[in-house]
Amino acid sequence: MKACLFLIASSIVSLTSAFAPSTSSMPSTQLNAMSKSVPFLLAPAKTKGWVGDVEFDPFSFTENFDMKWLREAEIKHSRVAMLATLGFWQQQWVTLPGMTPVADSNLAPAVVGASAMLQIVVWMGVLEFWTNKGNVTMETMFKDPTRVPGDLGFDPLGLSVGQSKEGMERMQLRELKNGRLAMLAIGGMIHHNWVFGEPLF
Known part of the structure; x- marks a missing residue:
């Protein structure tokens, strides 16, 4: 158990730089500058100017894919992960009416069955198609140059x-x-249950 806690703590410490905001921007004319997040790699050029840029792209995704599409993917995965993190530990104590209680959240998909899981996949596909007006591929998603990645026009609380621009960037x-x-948390929760074979708490 101590070894597991040590591994988790060391992972968190090593990843903290990825969550720290970039304090200064590097001049675009500076070539071969090293990344602030991964000092033994070159800083990615295409992340400059994007909110949350900490010069972290160890696999050079930004060199091979559209940056707008990558940001859209990051935001969508972030939102799903935030909901999943909340739902994962709530599952241990809260059960929807008509559902079978199960303490280990990893077992929940098997309890509800394939049809319920497929419904989620289908309806998420419909939502993706609807919010993007049918443009769901990397090539077509940003045909409209004014479309902002992750902006679905959903702000019920105003x-x-x-x-201001600065205020929006802070948010x-x-x-x-x-x-x-x-995203790190839900991965850790799932693997905790797999490794120890027991509920999170």
């Missing part, structure tokens, strides 16, 4: 009303940081 950075943390 949090963005009257916000976007908060969402990204929480989403990145949630």
Whole structure:
């Protein structure tokens, strides 16, 4: 158990730089500059100017894929991970009416069955198609140059009303940081249950 806690703590310490905001921007004319997040790799050029840029792209995805598409994917995965992180540990104590209680959240998909899981996949596909007006491929998703990655026009509490550009960027950075943390958290929760064969708490 101590070894497991040590591994988790060392992983968190090693990843903290990925969540720290970039304090200064590097001049675009500076070539072969090293990344602040991964100092033994070159800083990615295409992440410059994006909210949440910490010069972290160890696999050079930004060199091979559209940056708008990558940001859209990051935001969507972040939002799903934040919901999943909440749902994963709530599953241990809260059961929807008509559902079979199960303490280990990893077993929940097997309990509800394939049809329920397929419904989620189908309806998420419909939602993706609808919010993107049918443009769901990397080549077509950003045909409209004014489309902002992750902006679905969903703000029921009016949090963005009257916000300055700097204020909006602060809110976007908060969402990204929480989403990145949630992606790590849900992965850790799932693997905890697999490794120990027991519920999270």
